[in-house]
Amino acid sequence: MFSHRVAALRPSPIREILGLVDRPGMVSFAGGLPATDTLPHPRVDLDPTTLQYGPSEGDPALRAVVSENLRGLGIDAPPERVLILSGSQQGIDLVAKLFVDPGTPVAVENPTYLAALQTFRFHGAAFTDLDWTDTPAAPLTYVVPTFANPTGRCATTAERDALARACTDGGVTLFEDDPYRELAYGPCDRTPIAARMRGGSWIYQGSFSKTFAPGLRLGFLAASDDLFPRLVMLKQAVDLHSSSLSQKIVLDAITAGTWPGRLTDLAAFYRRRRDTFDAALHRHFDGHATWSTPDGGLFFWLRLDRPVDTRTLLPEAITRNVAFMPGEEFYAGEPRLGTLRLNFSHADADATERGLRTLADLLTEQ
Amino acid sequence: MFSHRVAALRPSPIREILGLVDRPGMVSFAGGLPATDTLPHPRVDLDPTTLQYGPSEGDPALRAVVSENLRGLGIDAPPERVLILSGSQQGIDLVAKLFVDPGTPVAVENPTYLAALQTFRFHGAAFTDLDWTDTPAAPLTYVVPTFANPTGRCATTAERDALARACTDGGVTLFEDDPYRELAYGPCDRTPIAARMRGGSWIYQGSFSKTFAPGLRLGFLAASDDLFPRLVMLKQAVDLHSSSLSQKIVLDAITAGTWPGRLTDLAAFYRRRRDTFDAALHRHFDGHATWSTPDGGLFFWLRLDRPVDTRTLLPEAITRNVAFMPGEEFYAGEPRLGTLRLNFSHADADATERGLRTLADLLTEQ
Numbered sequence A, B: 001m002f003s004h005r006v007a008a009l010r011p012s013p014i015r016e017i018l019g020l021v022d023r024p025g026m027v028s029f030a031g032g033l034p035a036t037d038t039l040p041h042p043r044v045d046l047d048p049t050t051l052q053y054g055p056s057e058g059d060p061a062l063r064a065v066v067s068e069n070l071r072g073l074g075i076d077a078p079p080e081r082v083l084i085l086s087g088s089q090q091g092i093d094l095v096a097k098l099f100v101d102p103g104t105p106v107a108v109e110n111p112t113y114l115a116a117l118q119t120f121r122f123h124g125a126a127f128t129d130l131d132w133t134d135t136p137a138a139p140l141t142y143v144v145p146t147f148a149n150p151t152g153r154c155a156t157t158a159e160r161d162a163l164a165r166a167c168t169d170g171g172v173t174l175f176e177d178d179p180y181r182e183l184a185y186g187p188c189d190r191t192p193i194a195a196r197m198r199g200g201s202w203i204y205q206g207s208f209s210k211t212f213a214p215g216l217r218l219g220f221l222a223a224s225d226d227l228f229p230r231l232v233m234l235k236q237a238v239d240l241h242s243s244s245l246s247q248k249i250v251l252d253a254i255t256a257g258t259w260p261g262r263l264t265d266l267a268a269f270y271r272r273r274r275d276t277f278d279a280a281l282h283r284h285f286d287g288h289a290t291w292s293t294p295d296g297g298l299f300f301w302l303r304l305d306r307p308v309d310t311r312t313l314l315p316e317a318i319t320r321n322v323a324f325m326p327g328e329e330f331y332a333g334e335p336r337l338g339t340l341r342l343n344f345s346h347a348d349a350d351a352t353e354r355g356l357r358t359l360a361d362l363l364t365e366q
Helices: A004-008 A013-018 A060-072 A088-099 A114-122 A157-170 A228-239 A244-255 A259-285 A314-319 A349-365 B004-008 B013-018 B060-072 B088-099 B114-122 B157-170 B228-239 B244-254 B259-285 B314-319 B349-365
Strands: A082-085 A105-108 A126-129 A140-143 A173-177 A202-207 A219-223 A299-304 A339-343 B082-085 B105-108 B126-129 B140-143 B173-177 B202-207 B219-223 B299-304 B339-343
Touching: A004 A114, A060 A082, A060 A219, A060 A244, A082 A088, A082 A228, A088 A114, A088 A140, A088 A173, A088 A202, A088 A219, A088 A228, A088 B228, A105 A114, A114 A126, A114 B228, A140 A157, A157 A173, A219 A228, A228 B088, A228 B114, A244 A259, A244 B244, A259 A299, A259 A349, A314 A349, B004 B114, B060 B082, B060 B219, B060 B244, B082 B088, B082 B228, B088 B114, B088 B140, B088 B173, B088 B202, B088 B219, B088 B228, B105 B114, B114 B126, B140 B157, B157 B173, B219 B228, B244 B259, B259 B299, B259 B349, B314 B349
Parallel strands: A105 A126, A105 A140, A140 A173, A173 A202, B105 B126, B105 B140, B140 B173, B173 B202
Antiparallel strands: A082 A219, A202 A219, A299 A339, B082 B219, B202 B219, B299 B339
16 A cells, blocks of 8 residues: 555654653753754744745745855855755755665765664665775765764764765765754864865755754755756755745844854853763763763763663653663664763753763663 | 656746746746735744744644644544644655555546646656546545646535545545635535545645745645554654744634634635636637636636647747746646646736736737
8 A cells, every 4th residue: 555665664763752852840862952042032024025935946045145154164055056955854855865766875874863864764775884984885975974963973084085085086975964063162173075075976964953943944955066956856846945934034043243153152052061961971970881072063972881772761761751862773774782862952950960860870770 | 876766857847937926027827826915914923942843743732723623624633633744745745755656556637736746756656537436546546626726626516425435435545635725716515525535544635825825834734544653754754843933823823813804805805816817818818718717726727729839838928027837737648738827816907917918919929
C-alpha cells in the first residue's frame, strides 16, 4: 500500500521528547532549544503585501542581505543563487531529493545530526563514514564542520582544506550545514569549507533559528550553478515559498543596527551557560564520564566510562523530570554505546544543577 | 549524478509567471492570488514563547479549532488526527512521499491542479483518469471536488457519494484537497467526500491561504488512523514544524468573533469580482470561447473555439502586460488544446476589462 521508502520511517526521538519539555518541573537537555530569554520581541508591521504569495526563491531583499553575508565569508553566493528555506531541515530534504536514490552512498561524520540521518535514510541513503583526510567514497558528503551536532567539534583548518580539495578533485558534492557558526565561545577556524572550494559542486546552508527565533522556521542555502535551479524547483514543489511574514521579520532584524550587538550578546550569554554547565558536569560526572568543552554550539557530548545503552535510561530519567538525547541515535550504523548529548542552552543554572545531579544518580544506581 | 526522480523536474509555469505580477502595469490572471485588498491587518502580539520550537503536529489550540470545524463538516477528525501544514502544497508532497513509487498509479481529474501533478510526477506517479462513477484504478485518488482547479466545477452529490463508496469498497485511499470551499457564490453540495466515507483510508486537507493570507503559508490536514502517524513522521523530516508565529496569528483570527463575518464578506467580494469578470468575458469572448460561470473558487476555465496551443500565446501576452495560465499545463497526459485558466480574484474591474480586451485582440490576430 505505501511507497517503498515508508519502511525506513521511524518517529524522531528528538521530536517525541520535545513534546515533554513543557511539562512543569521538567529539565530538558534534549532539544537544541535556544533559551527563551534570548528570543526577540520584534515589532511587526503587517503591511498586507507581506501577506501575499511571494517568489519561491524568497524575498529579494532578504536574499541580497544573505548573499552579502555569505560573500563576506568567502562563499561564491550572488543573490540569484540564494534560496530562502522554511528552516534548514528543509534544505536537507531538498538535497536528499536531489541526490539520493535507494542505495546512493552518502558520506557523513559518525556520529552526526540525527534528523539529517533520518531524512537521508528515508530516501534510501547508504551511509559511509567521512574520513577528513581522504576523498569521500560517495557522490555526496554531508558535514557540520563548525560545532558539530552532537559532538560540538570544530574541524581544523587542515581538515577543511583537505575536504574542499577532495570534493573538488573527486567530483563529490559538498553539503555543508552551518547552523551554529555565530555561537562561538572559543578560538577556532570557522571559515566554511564551501569558501575553500575552487569550482566543483556544493551547497552551503544556515539558519536563523539559533541567532533569532526557531518558531519563525527560516533558513537559507546557497549552491553552485549546476545545483541551484534544481533546488528551486524542488522548493516550489514542497511549499511554494517560505512564510513572507517570517522573511520580513528576519530581514528587519538582521539589517537593524542592533544585529551585531545581538550576536555578541547571544554568544556571551551562551558562553556563560556553557561554563555553568561544564562546572556542574565536573561536580557530578568526574570519574564517570569524559567530555570536551565545546568551543561553540549548543551541546556537550558525554562519553560514559561504561558502555550503557543510554536509550534504556531515558524512560526513568523522564519519570524523574530530566530529558536528554541518547547518543546512540546519532550514529549512521552500529552505535557506540554509553554516549549522551546534553543541551546546555535552554536550562538555567538551578535547573542544570538539579538535572545533572539526577542523571548522575540514575547512572550510579544502574 | 542526480537521483532518478530529477529527470521529471520541470520549472513551474505558475511560479515563473508569478514573478512577473509585480511588473508595473501587468494584469495577471495567472496565479490564484487573493485580492490584496482582502488581506487582513492583524495585530501581532509577539509573546516569545510564540517564537520557540513547537510540536511537529502543530499548536494544540489550533488543532482543536480545526478539528471542531472539520467535525462540523461531518469528518471524523479528532484533534489528535489534525496536522498543521506549511501550506497545503506541503500536504501534497507528504502524501506523494507516503504512497508514490515510480510507476504507482494515481487517479486524478483531468485537467487538475498543476502543482499537484508536478509533485506526484516527480515521485514517479502514473496518472489514470478519475471516473466519478467507477472505482478508481489506482491505490490513491487525488480530487478537488469543490470548485476544482482549474475548471471551477463542483462535484454533484451523486458523484461524491459514489466516489466515497468506491474508495471504501475498493480499498482506494481518498486524498481530498479543499482550499476553495469557503469561497462559494452559488448553491452546490459542498459536503466533503471524506465526510461520506464509512471507514477506509482518507486524507482531507484545507488552507488558510484563500480565507486569510497566503503569505503565512499555513494549511492543515486530517487523515484516517492508518495514515496519520506516518504523515506526522514525514512532516518532521521536511521542516520539523510549521511557523509558530503563523499558527498564532491564524488561531487568533479564526477564533475571533469577526471570523464568520470575514468569510461572508470575502465571498460577497469575490462574487462581485466573478460577476464583473463574467460580464467582461461576454463582451470580449462571446463567439470565440465557451465557459461555465463557476459557483465558487477563483477561476474561469475558457475553452476556445479553435484548438490553439495557448502556451504559444503567453510570451506575446506578457509583452502586452497580460498574464494567464495556459490550460495545457493542467492535463495529466496529452493536453486538450485551446484552453485557458483565468483568475478573477486579483485584478480589479478596470484591469480586468483591459486585460481581457488585450487577450481577445491577441486571439483574433492569430
